[in-house]
Amino acid sequence: MMSQVRVSTTVNGDAVEYLCEADETLLDVLRDRLGLTGAKEGCGTGDCGACSVTVDGRLVCSCLVLGAEAEGRKIGTVEGIASGDKLHPLQKKFLEHAALQCGICTPGFLVAAKALLDHNPNPTETEIRFGLAGNLCRCTGYDKIVRAVQAAAAEMRKG
Amino acid sequence: MRYEAPTSINAAVKLLGGSKGLAKVLGGGTDLLVQMKTDRIEPDLVVDVKRIPGMRDIAAKGGGFRIGAAVSSAELGEHKALKKAWPGVVEAANLIGSHQIQGRATIVGNLCNASPAADSVPALVAAGALAVVAGPKGKRNVPVEKIATGPGKTSLKKGEMVEAILLPKRPPKSGDAYLRFIPRTEMDIAVVGVGVNLTLDAKGVCTAARVSLGAVAAQVLLVPEAAKALIGTKVDKAALDNLAAACSAACRPIDDKRGTKEFRIKVAGVLARRAAAIALKRAGGK
Numbered sequence: 001m002m003s004q005v006r007v008s009t010t011v012n013g014d015a016v017e018y019l020c021e022a023d024e025t026l027l028d029v030l031r032d033r034l035g036l037t038g039a040k041e042g043c044g045t046g047d048c049g050a051c052s053v054t055v056d057g058r059l060v061c062s063c064l065v066l067g068a069e070a071e072g073r074k075i076g077t078v079e080g081i082a083s084g085d086k087l088h089p090l091q092k093k094f095l096e097h098a099a100l101q102c103g104i105c106t107p108g109f110l111v112a113a114k115a116l117l118d119h120n121p122n123p124t125e126t127e128i129r130f131g132l133a134g135n136l137c138r139c140t141g142y143d144k145i146v147r148a149v150q151a152a153a154a155e156m157r158k159g
Numbered sequence: 160m161r162y163e164a165p166t167s168i169n170a171a172v173k174l175l176g177g178s179k180g181l182a183k184v185l186g187g188g189t190d191l192l193v194q195m196k197t198d199r200i201e202p203d204l205v206v207d208v209k210r211i212p213g214m215r216d217i218a219a220k221g222g223g224f225r226i227g228a229a230v231s232s233a234e235l236g237e238h239k240a241l242k243k244a245w246p247g248v249v250e251a252a253n254l255i256g257s258h259q260i261q262g263r264a265t266i267v268g269n270l271c272n273a274s275p276a277a278d279s280v281p282a283l284v285a286a287g288a289l290a291v292v293a294g295p296k297g298k299r300n301v302p303v304e305k306i307a308t309g310p311g312k313t314s315l316k317k318g319e320m321v322e323a324i325l326l327p328k329r330p331p332k333s334g335d336a337y338l339r340f341i342p343r344t345e346m347d348i349a350v351v352g353v354g355v356n357l358t359l360d361a362k363g364v365c366t367a368a369r370v371s372l373g374a375v376a377a378q379v380l381l382v383p384e385a386a387k388a389l390i391g392t393k394v395d396k397a398a399l400d401n402l403a404a405a406c407s408a409a410c411r412p413i414d415d416k417r418g419t420k421e422f423r424i425k426v427a428g429v430l431a432r433r434a435a436a437i438a439l440k441r442a443g444g445k
Binding site: 003005021022023025044045046049052055058059060061063064065066068069071112115116130131133134135 | 160161162164185188189192193195196197205207209231233256257258259260262263345346
């Protein structure tokens with residue numbers, strides 16, 4: 001017998017309320033209840049980073065967070081990265097550098113890269129590679145992703 | 160399954176003790192949710208302890224530190240005073256998983272998950288850390304090496320939970336370090352882990368030491384013989400040779416896909432030597 005949990009939270013700045021199952025992950029809540037399908041389920045066990053979101057500004061795998069835990073927190077997803085129609089520098093540079101192929105990992109990489117640059121606006125290549133080690137990509141070989149993050153960081157430093 | 164997020168330790172203990180079926184504590188969830196996802200466990204009750212005051216705090220206490228059960232590894236790494244006093248503990252916690260995992264994973268969870276290969280546990284054992292166990296009969300402080308009793312098994316009784324880790328006051332000229340071997344550069348499970356914690360006197364002679372090994376037995380080991388090899392010495396080459404031999408001798412490893420018995424026994428000695436050298440330097444010795 002599952003008991004549902006009522007949750008009031010904030011997602012990308014908007015107040016949100018939902019009912020979820022006690023054992024339902026935040027990833028499933030975002031995708032199936034809130035229609036935010038940017039975060040993807042790759043592994044479901046915290047290894048691939050495709051479901052990356054922020055909780056109170058902290059980068060996490062949403063597959064390893066219960067929907068019920070989001071009560072009163074601030075959730076940030078890839079849908080909140082652009083401002084209206086204006087893409088974030090990371091999104092622009094991912095496009096310009098062709099830093100994606102199939103695209104499944106891309107939302108997670110964007111959220112993780114943004115968290116990295118928020119913390120360290122001028123990372124070295126090594127810091128980027130270590131910083132994004134929790135995100136797996138089976139297509140690009142990572143190089144184009146690293147170049148895109150470097151280019152976005154340079155643009156963001158110019159302001 | 161029922162989800163509860165109590166706001167006091169007493170309420171949490173009552174929930175855990177009063178539950179029928181399997182009750183699990185949810186801190187960072189990086190082990191618990193994986194076990195649920197892969198159907199290794201099916202809890203009837205999950206008690207989220209993050210809403211309990213103090214659980215997310217690192218507090219200076221009696222010259223040492225009290226680390227609440229829900230403090231993430233990332234938060235440990237961002238705490239300057241803790242990192243300065245216990246660099247080995249913090250570096251061990253910061254080795255666990257990706258940034259995403261670091262944002263949630265806790266050292267109390269690492270301890271209570273009771274993996275023999277848990278990275279933060281040898282560092283905590285070497286540090287002489289205590290686990291504050293809360294339960295139906297009140298609170299008790301338990302040396303961390305007494306928590307795990309085997310892979311996935313702990314000495315905690317029904318209704319009990321670890322609410323915090325206590326790290327003791329540091330005497331002057333002390334240092335600690337943790338090293339592990341993995342086949343990659345990161346994001347892997349320790350094949351061998353070694354924690355060393357030592358204190359020197361004014362002349363640079365080691366007056367106290369604790370040495371702990373991970374991933375070489377069914378639980379993390381405290382190795383008094385290895386500590387004896389350091390105490391009374393200047394942690395010179397002869398002492399390090401004795402330390403390495405004592406560590407290798409203490410190993411009771413298994414063969415698995417990540418390493419053979421022989422490899423683990425050898426590497427335990429090598430890493431102990433290197434970790435002791437780092438701890439020595441941090442203690443201000445040469």
